[in-house]
Amino acid sequence: xxxxxxxxxxxxxxxxxxxxEAHGRAPLDILAEATHNALEDAGLKLSDxxxxxxxxxxxxxxxxxxxxxxxxxxxFSDSSMVGGSSFVAHTLNAAMAIKTGQCDVALICxxxxxxxxxxxxxxxxxxxxxxxxxKPRYPISSYALAAARHMHQYGTTRExxxxxxxxxxxxxxxxxxxxxxxxxxxxxxxxxxMISDPLSLLDCCLVTDGGxxxxxxxxxxxxxxxxxxxxxxxxxxxxxxxxxxxxxxxxTTAAVDAGKRAFAxxxxxxxxxxxxxxxxxxxxxxxxxxxxxxxxxxxxxxxxVENGNIAPGGSLxxxxxxxxxxxxxxxxxxxxxxxxxxxxxxxxxGERQVDNPEVALVNGNGGVLSSQVTTIxxxxxxx
Amino acid sequence: MSTTNDRxxxxxxxxxxxxxxxxxxxxxxxxxxxxxxHFFPRVVCPHCGSFNLEWKELSxxxxxxxxxxxxxKPERGGNYNVCHVTLEEGPRLMSRVxxxxxxxxxxxxxxxxxINNDEDSPFIVFVPAQGA
Numbered sequence: 406x407x408x409x410x411x412x413x414x415x416x417x418x419x420x421x422x423x424x425x426e427a428h429g430r431a432p433l434d435i436l437a438e439a440t441h442n443a444l445e446d447a448g449l450k451l452s453d454x455x456x457x458x459x460x461x462x463x464x465x466x467x468x469x470x471x472x473x474x475x476x477x478x479x480x481f482s483d484s485s486m487v488g489g490s491s492f493v494a495h496t497l498n499a500a501m502a503i504k505t506g507q508c509d510v511a512l513i514c515x516x517x518x519x520x521x522x523x524x525x526x527x528x529x530x531x532x533x534x535x536x537x538x539x540k541p542r543y544p545i546s547s548y549a550l551a552a553a554r555h556m557h558q559y560g561t562t563r564e565x566x567x568x569x570x571x572x573x574x575x576x577x578x579x580x581x582x583x584x585x586x587x588x589x590x591x592x593x594x595x596x597x598x599m600i601s602d603p604l605s606l607l608d609c610c611l612v613t614d615g616g617x618x619x620x621x622x623x624x625x626x627x628x629x630x631x632x633x634x635x636x637x638x639x640x641x642x643x644x645x646x647x648x649x650x651x652x653x654x655x656x657t658t659a660a661v662d663a664g665k666r667a668f669a670x671x672x673x674x675x676x677x678x679x680x681x682x683x684x685x686x687x688x689x690x691x692x693x694x695x696x697x698x699x700x701x702x703x704x705x706x707x708x709x710v711e712n713g714n715i716a717p718g719g720s721l722x723x724x725x726x727x728x729x730x731x732x733x734x735x736x737x738x739x740x741x742x743x744x745x746x747x748x749x750x751x752x753x754x755g756e757r758q759v760d761n762p763e764v765a766l767v768n769g770n771g772g773v774l775s776s777q778v779t780t781i782x783x784x785x786x787x788x
Numbered sequence: 789m790s791t792t793n794d795r796x797x798x799x800x801x802x803x804x805x806x807x808x809x810x811x812x813x814x815x816x817x818x819x820x821x822x823x824x825x826h827f828f829p830r831v832v833c834p835h836c837g838s839f840n841l842e843w844k845e846l847s848x849x850x851x852x853x854x855x856x857x858x859x860x861k862p863e864r865g866g867n868y869n870v871c872h873v874t875l876e877e878g879p880r881l882m883s884r885v886x887x888x889x890x891x892x893x894x895x896x897x898x899x900x901x902x903i904n905n906d907e908d909s910p911f912i913v914f915v916p917a918q919g920a
Binding site: 534535536538539540541542546549550551553554557598599600601602603604649650651655 | 802827828853854855856857858859868870871872880881882883884891895896904907911
């Protein structure tokens with residue numbers, strides 16, 4: 406018997422706003438524009454929204470500040486904070502809230518002006534007292550330690566990590582909305598300024614502004630909307646640590662558990678997945694998540710991403726918007742992988758459109774490889 | 789029902805850890821039930837859930853588990869090392885290896901703990917193990 410949440414709710418609207426540079430805009434201005442675009446996409450009004458799901462690096466009580474700004478009085482609110490993976494996790498919470506009648510129209514939303522507001526990672530994160538004396542650069546040094554260990558243990562190379570950035574750029578070149586679209590070679594990545602070995606500048610995601618919004622309703626209602634519904638088939642969450650020293654094994658993330666849970670709820674396997682959207686804050690992420698989600702064996706992620714295998718024309722389409730590396734990355738990136746997966750399943754992504762995908766996998770990352778959340782989305786064909 | 793007991797009286801584990809370092813002792817809690825050490829120090833064993841802990845002095849011996857060189861311009865102090873060291877007793881902590889070029893720190897290097905007193909509160913750094 407299938408899980409009661411499998412396909413119980415669906416996305417009927419998505420919106421983006423301010424991706425790249427949104428001069429003079431506050432985070433909530435950008436969030437509100439994205440929300441406007443998602444509501445317009447769904448043919449709904451703000452007054453229809455009765456459930457709000459959001460996270461922020463700017464607002465201590467994000468759902469309260471966001472609902473206040475939008476002028477809505479939600480019946481159900483969720484500001485669960487698991488870093489950049491929050492918005493992917495919200496799909497599970499929204500599905501549960503809709504299924505149990507806590508809300509009818511769920512708005513998952515985010516906005517950030519972190520590029521034009523200073524170009525640095527905005528964070529309300531507390532200092533980790535047992536790491537602070539050593540002055541790791543946050544968060545890159547944590548990812549660098551994971552990359553170094555993966556290289557040591559499995560022979561992964563900087564060239565292979567560079568190929569992740571090159572593949573993302575090639576997808577971005579097919580996406581007019583992507584922020585970084587210049588030609589990029591493996592050598593360019595290798596030659597870029599080293600920040601925290603073995604990660605160099607072009608192993609790191611962009612720092613952009615941007616906002617996104619997703620509207621979810623019950624599957625029964627979803628057919629009455631202008632767009633082809635995209636069903637939430639399964640979501641799994643997992644976290645094993647907060648600070649990087651507590652990660653049990655620097656080469657294996659909790660996506661192992663999150664992925665299994667999501668696939669179990671969806672009743673699908675990795676062989677059913679047509680398009681993959683991974684949270685590529687750094688090039689090593691893509692390699693780790695492809696392994697941990699079962700697309701290749703542990704230690705073989707480097708070889709898997711080599712030579713265009715995840716680029717346009719490769720065997721597995723990964724990060725088809727250009728990723729956090731080349732499309733958009735405003736502090737927390739989770740909502741953008743969700744939106745790209747939904748857009749791919751709807752079709753109409755232009756040059757970057759994957760050929761008739763029916764199942765998309767999204768894996769959100771939060772903290773320093775800490776929180777992992779996998780969501781599997783599908784078209785009516787797999788409902 | 790009692791709301792306090794001896795186990796939770798006195799300073800907490802962060803303070804105890806720091807007080808030991810101030811006295812020149814590198815010490816961590818060991819579980820009296822599962823016998824595992826843990827870092828960072830807590831009031832509960834994260835391995836088995838026991839609250840039955842005691843502080844034990846460590847050998848200070850460890851091995852570099854992973855390492856990164858944080859690049860910094862020479863005029864700002866130059867490059868420095870950030871690493872993870874796995875202690876002989878099991879726990880892993882963030883630290884740095886001193887006394888060698890940061891780029892020469894390698895995974896697997898045997899290292900020995902030293903208490904650094906250069907800043908407001910003492911903390912552990914490592915140096916290459918003697919005879920290695």
